[in-house]
Amino acid sequence: MIINHNIAALNTHRQMGSAQSAQMNNMEKLSSGLRINSAKDDAAGLTISEKMRGQIRGLEQGSRNAQDGISLIQTAEGALSETQDILQRMRELAVQAANDTNAGSDRRVLQEEMGQLVKEIDRISTSTEFNTQKLVDGSFKSSFQIGANENQKLDLTINAINSSSLGLAAGVEVETGVAATGTAKLTEGIYSIKGSDLVDAAGQKVAALTGGTTLTTAGGSTYTFGAIDVGDTVTIGKDGKASLTKDLDTGKTNTNLAGGTYTISNSGTDVLKDGEKIGTYAAATSVITFTDTSKGSIDLNDTFGMVAPVADGTFTVKAVDVSSHEQAAATITAINTAIESVSSERSKLGATQNRLDHTINNLNTSAENLTAAESRIRDVDYAEAA
Template sequence: MRINNNISAMNTYSRLTSAQGAQSKSLEKLSSGLRINRAGDDAAGLAISEKMRGQIKGLNQSVRNAQDGISLIQTAEGSLNETHSILNRMRELAVQSSNDTNTNADRKEIQNEMDQLATEITRISGNTEFNTQKLLNGTFEGKFHIGANKDQNMTLAVSDMSSKALGVAGTGGLIVSNTKSAATTPALADLAVSAGEKLTLEVLDTATTIGDAAGTQVANAKYLLKNEAGDIVGASADGKVFSIAADGEAGNASTVDFAGAGEVTFEGVVKGDVTVSANATTPANADFTADVALAEETDLASGSYKYVTAANRADSTVDVLVNTANNEIAAYIGANASEWKDAAGNVVLETSRNLVANEEFEINSASGINVSTQEAANTAIKTIDDAITAVSAERSKLGAVQNRLDHTINNLTTTSENLSAAESRIRDVDMAKEMMEFTKNNILNQASTAMLAQANQMPQGVLQLLG
């Protein structure tokens, strides 16, 4: 009998320690609900589980991506629904104007409504947005990421749905303000102009020769300055340099001495009233927008534009037109100072005179398709039919993509569900099974404790030998 090494106690203690460790792990798994709480629990299983978790999260986000895509499509398609309604009304007007029971005045009113409808189609195409992205102006081409992994996406491009792209925008839709008919042999009045007096600018349809009593003549005049009494006190061929009467009241401090100069230079043609400054050869006109006679149809979008010369541009030697709404260059000057070209070199605007530095003007190019005559209205019916077909095709495409995304969402949801089940089998604990293990380890722990007490008593048998 040996007492220095109680082998039975040591063996029992080892079993007790093992039972306590197993019981501790069972408690950890039961309290967390996870079979793998650390890499040491199952190194391979942990790696597989984390990869699956990445896939599951990607699939769930892809479902949300697809749902956002459907929302975008519904936004675009909803706007096209209104475009369809407008086109149907335009077709109705075209059919109405095709009937010769209408007079020219009737057709003028029909044309006015047609212009407004075309403008609204263009406004819808330019203003329909989703998350600040324009959808119907021909610039949207996006990818919907509908998978958990790289390159699992689909592309959607939406066509330009403006009135011009649909073919229902009119030609010659540029508006020239302050246009007047030329008077019969107008004369340049021999009058002075008082300081503070307002002059009205008129733009003639046809250039004519303006003369005064002293024999002064202005050839090919298209721009007239009139005082409040209707007298012509200035005339110009180019809208910049105006000839005036031969004998103003020189030396009178309360008047502008036109007589001494013989002409007055403006910073560009103005529209409306011009206030004359005292003792100056240039009437103040900074508060007025320049009026430009637009000679031909333009492809420039409706809006406000500013002429910026090369001298005012540090980055170029080319004169340009700038869209004042977004400060983007819309056109550049061609070889002819009245011709403006786009980036491809196409002439998009011709003005009836040369522009002046920093001159601003408005363009309205959004008129509707011509229905002002029986022939034009009859032709317009087919054009509008083609536009309706184009919108129908675009809406059909959007609807097909939306249906595709609906199926995509169902597929992604099912895949995510099945992958989650597989990941759960690897990562999550089986509570019933683990409870069995815990009960077993608990019993073993108690039994080992009792046996360790017994093993510790075994060396006491040596005392019997000592008597």
């Protein structure tokens, strides 16, 4: 008989402690709703569950990212939609101007509206933004993170949609009023440089180009310019004088000068547009430096492939032109091409938006199924724990 220890009491205390611990553990599960509240509950299950939680939250954020991407695309597509509406109006004006029932004053009014519409296209291009990011000026090239893991992305590039990229800047009319020497002058009309020949609208050779400066007709009449290149256009007016429109060099764009006539005055140092000084001209380098420094500096030779304008002379930046039947007809074609370019860009954005719609559906489905799997590991079964 042992009287120093009460084994029955110790056993009862131990059993009570175990029951109390189990009761507390069950109460923790029931109150939290979780089967695993700490690593001791299920170390392996905790690791698997946390990995699944990371995936679930990543999928849910990826879905939100895709929705933000759709909002960005809708902003860009809205801008392009408005640009296309502008181009349709410009085409309407060009068709109207091509009709010779219009007098010169009528076409000048049509040209004024055309010029304002071109400026609005450029304004839309530079001012359309999403979260301070410019969308349609050619600088947008980004990736949307549409998954929970690295490299699960969708790349998107939006091309520039402005007057230059749409081919609405036709060239620069450099020299005007060049008179012919000799008697066999060319008749009124528009001619173009093809190789070393000047050809008429029907493609027939009417003069030969020599030295890159001189056009000589079969009758010996000559027109001499500063420089003539393939693709340039020569216009013979009613007065028999010739003007030269320089074709934009390959890869060059008119990014700073709007359409219209510019005057170089004050012995060739000031550049005027509509009587207002816009900058200064350095004849030695053929560079216009704009008074508004935000417009930067433009090299006439590099940008337009043109010879330096003469002091106290004029040069004309040719944008879309409806000043004559021929020019208006050519403008119709140019605008058709521009409309196709915008349509192509809108189609690309629409296809990307549709893709993101499917992406969101897939991400939401994956997150839902993964949540169910994670729940089976992490969440408590109330019927079992009660």
